[in-house]
Amino acid sequence: MLTALVEQYKSVIRGSLDIFGVSGSVERKVLAAVGLQFAASVALAVVSLVASGTVRFVVTGVLLAGAIVAFANTVFITREDFVEPITAMAAGADHIAAGELDVELPESERDDEVAELLSSFRSMQSYLLTVSEQADALSRQEFDADVLDEDVPGTFGQSLEKMAASMDDYTTELQTMTSDLERRSQALNDLVVAFGDAAERAKDGDLTATIDEDFDADDEQFDAVVENYNDLVTTLGGTVATVAAFAEDVDETSDHVTRSIEEIDDASDEISRSIQEISAGASQQASRHDDVASEMNTLSATVEEIAATAENAADTAEKATQRGREGRADAEQAIDELDEMEARIDDIAVAVESLVDQISEIDDIVEVITDIAEQTNMLALNASIEAARADASGDGFAVVADEVKTLAEETRDAATDVSDRIQAVQHEASETVSDVEATNQQVTDSAATIESALRDFEDIVDVLGEVNASIQEISGATAEQAETTQEVVDMVDEVAEVSEQTNEESEAVAAATEEQTATITEVTTEVQEMATQTDELREVLAEFEVTEDAAGPSRTVSAPTITTADD
Structure with a gap:
């Protein structure tokens, strides 16, 4: 019952602010509250000078009651229109600073400066969420993700677009290099097998065991190794x-x-x-x-x-x-x-x-x-x-x-x-x-x-x-x-x-x-x-088998002539 009465009273106060045209500005709200307090003070001073007796007592009581009500309204407006939204934004900023970008922020039904600040803060949160999701998609190399199609304005958005394009090019190049590496690895494996066979024959004494296979026509290093x-x-x-x-x-x-x-x-x-x-x-x-x-x-x-x-x-x-x-x-x-x-x-x-x-x-x-x-x-x-x-x-x-x-x-x-x-x-x-x-x-x-x-x-x-x-x-x-x-x-x-x-x-x-x-x-x-x-x-x-050209004619070394004492 009391809660309903308080809510009804708040609605009346909001309606009064709309009627007087001060609900759309924090400055006007503050000036209205200060004006009411000042008017009550002036009225109390005038009553003490003009009226006397019971009339002055009654009027003074009414003015004091009005001043108390004006003070209570000021506290109410300050708490709901200033303190609570700013406290909520501060808590949200702390969560965002801690990495919790999806924190829930309060919504404001008013159209004053605090409401605009809260709306800007929510836009910044949405911007950071989009950037975070795009960076997460890039880290997973999901270059076709829908979040990458969302527009991120500003220099940071341009940097994200460049990074996405660079990572896409790098991935394509890496795939090409991987394919080339697999091909070269297969050629190297074939070369190792051929080397093993030729070395086995050479170990058994066959020095005519050469490698005649062509392993990789695109890589001259393999041909150089075989030739050597x-x-x-x-x-x-x-x-x-x-x-x-x-x-x-x-x-x-x-x-x-x-x-x-x-x-x-x-x-x-x-x-x-x-x-x-x-x-x-x-x-x-x-x-x-x-x-x-x-x-x-x-x-x-x-x-x-x-x-x-x-x-x-x-x-x-x-x-x-x-x-x-x-x-x-x-x-x-x-x-x-x-x-x-x-x-x-x-x-x-x-x-x-x-x-x-x-x-x-x-x-x-x-x-x-x-x-x-x-x-x-x-x-x-x-x-x-x-x-x-x-x-x-x-x-x-x-x-x-x-x-x-x-x-x-x-x-x-x-x-x-x-x-x-x-x-x-x-x-x-x-x-x-x-x-x-x-x-x-x-x-x-x-x-x-x-x-x-x-x-x-x-x-x-x-x-x-x-x-x-x-x-x-x-x-x-x-x-x-x-x-x-x-x-x-x-x-x-x-x-x-x-x-x-x-x-x-x-x-x-x-x-x-x-x-x-x-x-x-x-x-x-x-x-x-x-x-x-x-x-x-x-x-x-x-035991070694060599080619006929390598064997050739045998050399003849003449014996040295030695002179003795008898000579």
């Missing part, structure tokens, strides 16, 4: 025939080589015996030369040792001579320095004596100062006496006399102290003069001693020079003797080396001869084995 195989079999047959002919020639040559090697073996034995005799004689000669070389080496070492000793003595004498010259130079320098020192000491003695004279003059001045102080003291004493006689009028003069007396006493004491110090300085200066004179005498004596030593150094240097010259002559003679001895040793060593080399070469030749004999024996064995293997190879090659 036929060439291989033909070449192999020719090679086998050539090897067979060569085996016959090798067999014949082996016989000739065996006979020649036997002759070489006999000649090698004779050469080996002769070389052994030569080696024994060379060994004895080398032993004698080694003894002579050993003695000469000992003599050469002794002479070289003497030469080295003489050279060391010469070096020592040269160093002593050099040291003597250096000592003489140092002594001359020391004499010069002592002469200079003696001159300086003389100057110091003169300066000290002059200082003593000046100190004596200062002592005289001090005595004069002492006399003046004594006289001043006497004058001060006389002034004191005169001041005492003058009684009170002479007090100031007495004070001055006391100060003069005090100053005179201090001057006398200072002069006495200076006099004592001057006497001490005079005593030390006298001692310094004595020391300087003694030092001067020592320097003079040292210079004389060094001059005597210098003359001795000159004598030593002359003697060392003579000794050095004698040693140099001995060293030169010894060096010449050592050089001559070394030449003799080198000659003996050279003869011994030649003998040793002759012995070694004889032994090497003997060893080489023995090795050659062993090698000849080994070669003989290998030639015999090669002849045996050649016979076996001929037997194996006889």
Whole structure:
């Protein structure tokens, strides 16, 4: 019952909106709702100013009730015309975004902007459904599906049409390639069978087994493979025939080589015996030369040792001579320095004596100062006496006399102290003069001693020079003797080396001869084995069947000519 009343009330509201012409626009609906609210507010204000008492109360109640009804209508219109359609479209958009393109969307019986938006959304859903169905048909390669005939506007539709055309062309091309591949596969299978038969015949020794079938006239690769195989079999047959002919020639040559090697073996034995005799004689000669070389080496070492000793003595004498010259130079320098020192000491003695004279003059001045102080003291004493006689009028003069007396006493004491110090300085200066004179005498004596030593150094240097010259002559003679001895040793060593080399070469030749004999024996064995293997190879090659052109005439290989010692 209540639901029916609510639906009837909604119908009345919809009819009112149609009557006032606001149902076709969201903007007009909003303005109408706001206008009703504003009119109720203005009416309430006017009633509160114009009416009074019960009338104002009743009118105010009616206006409030109308405002409440207008608010309820606004909520109703907003929910059904705005909120519910937009919420439904949002839910549908979420489903479409999740891939559910066939989601059911609500239908709108109104003709406002929201209804138009919902209609556009449904058109977009239909567009996406069509695109999805066409893509699904293309993925299944159903190029005759009815959905592909539906028109899809826009760039995306054009892309779908191009993709459909491309996939149709690709499918046609793929079918053509598949057919060609099946044909080539059959031809390849036939080729494999033919190869198997020919290879089986070749394995049994039939080298005339070629492939003569034409498998695929449109594919040159098959013809090239067949031609290469036929060439291989033909070449192999020719090679086998050539090897067979060569085996016959090798067999014949082996016989000739065996006979020649036997002759070489006999000649090698004779050469080996002769070389052994030569080696024994060379060994004895080398032993004698080694003894002579050993003695000469000992003599050469002794002479070289003497030469080295003489050279060391010469070096020592040269160093002593050099040291003597250096000592003489140092002594001359020391004499010069002592002469200079003696001159300086003389100057110091003169300066000290002059200082003593000046100190004596200062002592005289001090005595004069002492006399003046004594006289001043006497004058001060006389002034004191005169001041005492003058009684009170002479007090100031007495004070001055006391100060003069005090100053005179201090001057006398200072002069006495200076006099004592001057006497001490005079005593030390006298001692310094004595020391300087003694030092001067020592320097003079040292210079004389060094001059005597210098003359001795000159004598030593002359003697060392003579000794050095004698040693140099001995060293030169010894060096010449050592050089001559070394030449003799080198000659003996050279003869011994030649003998040793002759012995070694004889032994090497003997060893080489023995090795050659062993090698000849080994070669003989290998030639015999090669002849045996050649016979076996001929037997194996006889099992192969080749063409007459490949066999051809057999080659003839001449046996090598070997020259022996007897020749």
